[in-house]
Amino acid sequence: MTNRQDGLVAALDAEQRTVSWLYGRLDVARERAQATLREVYGRAGRGSRQAMVEREALASEQARRLAQLNAVERGLCFGRIDEGSGQSTYVGRIGLRDERHESVLIDWRAPAARPFYVATATDPGGLVRRRHLHLKDRTVVGIDDEVFDLEGMSDGDRHTLVGEAALLAALRRGRTGRMGDVVATIQSEQDRVIRASLQGALVVQGGPGTGKTVAALHRAAYLLYTHRNTLERRGVLVVGPNPMFLRYISQVLPALGETQVVMSTVGELFPGVRAVAADPPRTAVVKGDARMAHVVAGALESRQRVPDGDLEVELDGLRLRVPHQVCLALRDRARAVRLPHNMARKLYVTELLKELAKAEARALEESLHIEELAQDDDPELGEPLDLERDLDELDLALASSRLWGEEPVRRAVDELWPELTPQRLVGWLLASPETLWSVTPSGLDWRPLVRPEGAEWTVGDVPLLDEAAELLGEDDSAERVAARRRDADWAEQELFAREVLESTGVAEAGVFDRADVLAERHADDGAGLTTADRAAADRGWAYGHVIVDEAQELSAMAWRMVMRRVPARSLTVVGDLAQTGSAAGARSWGEVLDPYLEGRWREERLLVNYRTPVEIMRVAADVLRAFAPEQEPPESVREGGSPPRAVRLAVAGLPALVDEELAEIGEGRVGVVTPDARHAEVARLFPEGDLDAPVVVLTVGQAKGLEFDAVVVVDPAGIAGQSELGGQDLYVAVTRATRRLTVVHEGELPEVLSALA
Numbered sequence: 001m002t003n004r005q006d007g008l009v010a011a012l013d014a015e016q017r018t019v020s021w022l023y024g025r026l027d028v029a030r031e032r033a034q035a036t037l038r039e040v041y042g043r044a045g046r047g048s049r050q051a052m053v054e055r056e057a058l059a060s061e062q063a064r065r066l067a068q069l070n071a072v073e074r075g076l077c078f079g080r081i082d083e084g085s086g087q088s089t090y091v092g093r094i095g096l097r098d099e100r101h102e103s104v105l106i107d108w109r110a111p112a113a114r115p116f117y118v119a120t121a122t123d124p125g126g127l128v129r130r131r132h133l134h135l136k137d138r139t140v141v142g143i144d145d146e147v148f149d150l151e152g153m154s155d156g157d158r159h160t161l162v163g164e165a166a167l168l169a170a171l172r173r174g175r176t177g178r179m180g181d182v183v184a185t186i187q188s189e190q191d192r193v194i195r196a197s198l199q200g201a202l203v204v205q206g207g208p209g210t211g212k213t214v215a216a217l218h219r220a221a222y223l224l225y226t227h228r229n230t231l232e233r234r235g236v237l238v239v240g241p242n243p244m245f246l247r248y249i250s251q252v253l254p255a256l257g258e259t260q261v262v263m264s265t266v267g268e269l270f271p272g273v274r275a276v277a278a279d280p281p282r283t284a285v286v287k288g289d290a291r292m293a294h295v296v297a298g299a300l301e302s303r304q305r306v307p308d309g310d311l312e313v314e315l316d317g318l319r320l321r322v323p324h325q326v327c328l329a330l331r332d333r334a335r336a337v338r339l340p341h342n343m344a345r346k347l348y349v350t351e352l353l354k355e356l357a358k359a360e361a362r363a364l365e366e367s368l369h370i371e372e373l374a375q376d377d378d379p380e381l382g383e384p385l386d387l388e389r390d391l392d393e394l395d396l397a398l399a400s401s402r403l404w405g406e407e408p409v410r411r412a413v414d415e416l417w418p419e420l421t422p423q424r425l426v427g428w429l430l431a432s433p434e435t436l437w438s439v440t441p442s443g444l445d446w447r448p449l450v451r452p453e454g455a456e457w458t459v460g461d462v463p464l465l466d467e468a469a470e471l472l473g474e475d476d477s478a479e480r481v482a483a484r485r486r487d488a489d490w491a492e493q494e495l496f497a498r499e500v501l502e503s504t505g506v507a508e509a510g511v512f513d514r515a516d517v518l519a520e521r522h523a524d525d526g527a528g529l530t531t532a533d534r535a536a537a538d539r540g541w542a543y544g545h546v547i548v549d550e551a552q553e554l555s556a557m558a559w560r561m562v563m564r565r566v567p568a569r570s571l572t573v574v575g576d577l578a579q580t581g582s583a584a585g586a587r588s589w590g591e592v593l594d595p596y597l598e599g600r601w602r603e604e605r606l607l608v609n610y611r612t613p614v615e616i617m618r619v620a621a622d623v624l625r626a627f628a629p630e631q632e633p634p635e636s637v638r639e640g641g642s643p644p645r646a647v648r649l650a651v652a653g654l655p656a657l658v659d660e661e662l663a664e665i666g667e668g669r670v671g672v673v674t675p676d677a678r679h680a681e682v683a684r685l686f687p688e689g690d691l692d693a694p695v696v697v698l699t700v701g702q703a704k705g706l707e708f709d710a711v712v713v714v715d716p717a718g719i720a721g722q723s724e725l726g727g728q729d730l731y732v733a734v735t736r737a738t739r740r741l742t743v744v745h746e747g748e749l750p751e752v753l754s755a756l757a
């Protein structure tokens, strides 16, 4: 054996001892959590209120802790940093302590772990070596070292400079259909994004494969770790482009021990609606325009009516008449209170009923007066009656409540100031060309908006529904009373929780020291719901932080909806302007963000492509140059992939070609990307499959954000020509492959792909 091999074996042995010991600590922590859980559940009876709070608090905390400890089994410890002082620190997915409470494994998110990610040869930041540990189950199977200071190392250490760069090894692995975490190989530019401050808005602009999504998700985990107090209470929302994408990224955060993040598409952000269908481009552009806010507001105003003449209601043979001017004044007063429509309705109804009660008195009096005239010479009758004048407040109230039970009165009120749901208002508006025509500002073409009532909701409708909900308001007075009661209970709950933590020593053990969060979770009416559950169901929820991925696709109206959910404007906006596919999407970050942030946002750029090999990226760069010359393609970190190719082939020949690709890549997966219009035709040729299937057929919109070992792009001319932004679509399509790219065309190969000819 050479010295070098000896050194490697010795190093592997030494690291194995450490790693085995760390797993031993993990097992101990798990056993403890399990024992506490068993003990807590074993406690007899429900006991006092305090005992129940104590029991529930501990049980839930230990269950969470246990889930977290289970999530970190794979690759528990992946790195080690050695400082010039001789101190070594192990970095892992979670922090662990020994019996004396000394830290033995540093959580990757802790400040002490930062040098592991940012040290470079030119700026090692006090490190002499960074070591990556590769584990298979609990066994150390490899180590990769980067030595920053050869002088500072012992002779023995010098023989352990081993292995290939951990990053490249990670990138070469076959894709599984689900994105994995990259804690072991986060790059320095990504680390800057991940650890950026919670406050304010950060834009992460980067080309395909630069790790924007993966960095954004690690950022969510980092923020939850660093600001747990704020964020556990307020929650974190991740907005992604489509359900398939959310499934693709769904395992990253749980693998990092975080399960409490709300994930949603724009089409799902309005509780109760799950829209997936897209509008045609012309409709999408109008629907996404910020001026649609005026259109919705105008539509609502048009439902706050005044009758053409006087209001007349027939009731039991009487005709109640409220003069036109009075109706006008009532409507203006109800508008002037500036309450949302459904809440202002209460006021309107009260006032109108009073007027109707007076009208009833007048009508009665009139009818009596007629009888009176008929019996004019009756000496028994004294002063003529004035029923309206004689009504006092109590009479009015009684008469109002009686009138409210009358069907003709209800109908009249509903006609003038109806109670509306967002669905009713928007559904009616889009099916009503006259209203659209009358309320749409000039310069915005209302015609593409028209569609039949009852049509399926599209993603573009959801921001309109949200806008309508803002204007309509929920009648939450009962909810507010309950909230006040909750607040009153709050102090008491928190006190209990604090006592629990102190008396059980949980706080001291560092497991949990946030009594307020604990109290909130165990508040009586929380009924076991987590913050994430409550946030997802509540349209008015104000999140502590919002991450928007593929953010270039959001329309101005969608931004209004997102911004409502983050009043503190603590945001991470992740996207690539070169990949904008939606006609209503962004052309510049300033254009979409400045209306809310007035320039108070920072931009970080990610420049290295970790997905697409150089050979494929060269083809993609040609496409980008042709369609978005102002955008720079990212630099690929890998080379040596198979040369990309073009094949002239009828669609019927695709299954055979895809079989070839599957054989080439072995374990991996093939993505077949088609123009929107040809998706059904191509999908028919393959068994239906979700992301985990070996072959998936997707439109470009669906493929956005995803990646495959091999990609077959069908009908590139069709993709490039499918909309004004078809060129960007083609760029997205050719940048999905990690290893192989085949372009299939029946006619001429588009000029931009001539490098493949």
Ligand SMILES: Nc1ncnc2c1ncn2[C@@H]1O[C@H](COP(=O)(O)OP(=O)(O)OP(=O)(O)O)[C@@H](O)[C@H]1O
Residues within 6 Å of the ligand: 167, 170, 171, 179, 180, 182, 185, 186, 187, 190, 206, 207, 208, 209, 210, 211, 212, 213, 214, 215, 576, 579, 610, 611, 704, 705, 706, 707, 735
């Ligand atoms: N530091 C890293 N270590 C290992 N793998 C990485 C790293 N950064 C990115 N990757 C991998 O590169 C691929 C691309 O990452 P990601 O999907 O986050 O890029 P993106 O910028 O969001 O791309 P797109 O704009 O095309 O959606 C993923 O497989 C991801 O796991």
